[in-house]
Amino acid sequence: MGRIDNPIIGFTEENAQHLHHPHDDALVVSIQIGDYNTHRVLVDNGSSADIQYYPAFQQMRIGRERLILTNAPLIGFGGTKVYPLGSVTLLVTASNYPQQITKNVTFLVVDCSFAYNAILGRPTFNSWKAVTSTYHLMIKFPTGYGVGRYEEIK
Template identity: 60%
Template sequence: MFTDEDAERVHHPHDNAIVITLLIADYTTRRVLVDNGSSADILYYPAFQQMRLGQDQLCPVNLLLVGFGGMKVHPVGTITLPVVVGAYPQQITKEVNFLNVDCSSSYNAIIGKLTSNS
């Protein structure tokens, strides 16, 4: 949740992307895009490697993602990781099922469903 104080230097209306830092699997993950329109939570493979998580932790998945511009990508697998949002004392931890994707991106992750009940 964002407060009025968070919006003090934002010119309204705005259409800028919301890019945040999250603690994913005890790793400070910068450049996380918040995209409520995304139907999946994505963790890009280079970020996965930096977290030093084992390839054996990925569960195989057989699906095809279609991204911007019609680019099609086969995920490497899925992985469920704890994500900490906020700072003490106002923080929550939620288990998030990420699709792991090995393709080029300026982000380390995309959070699309974090606030939903699914």
């Protein structure tokens, strides 16, 4: 049995009860970024960066002067390069009190069109010690109050 400060994180069939199987859906959530409830955030274990798309950045009314310049390109599918406008660190909150997590996340801000407002990748999930399940369309992570969970938002 896991201790409260080191809980065992697992998934059960009950966690997937509300889903229609089989599915190959992406895990897409709404999450609080800064002071804004941000919809259409893709959970992507394959991404080595946390990304925010510029239109969402603009809607948050964060001054462009808060961007820290970076010149390292992102290499996408097929080898295409995208140069970020910069990076910005914002507070991100997932789940509900008391089993929630709130941490700073550094996003690379990119100016290109995409179906999502942001991508949460491995840097965030590793810092949260989070476990994701695409089968269950759920994220689970340890908190001081047991295991928190965040589900896909329909």
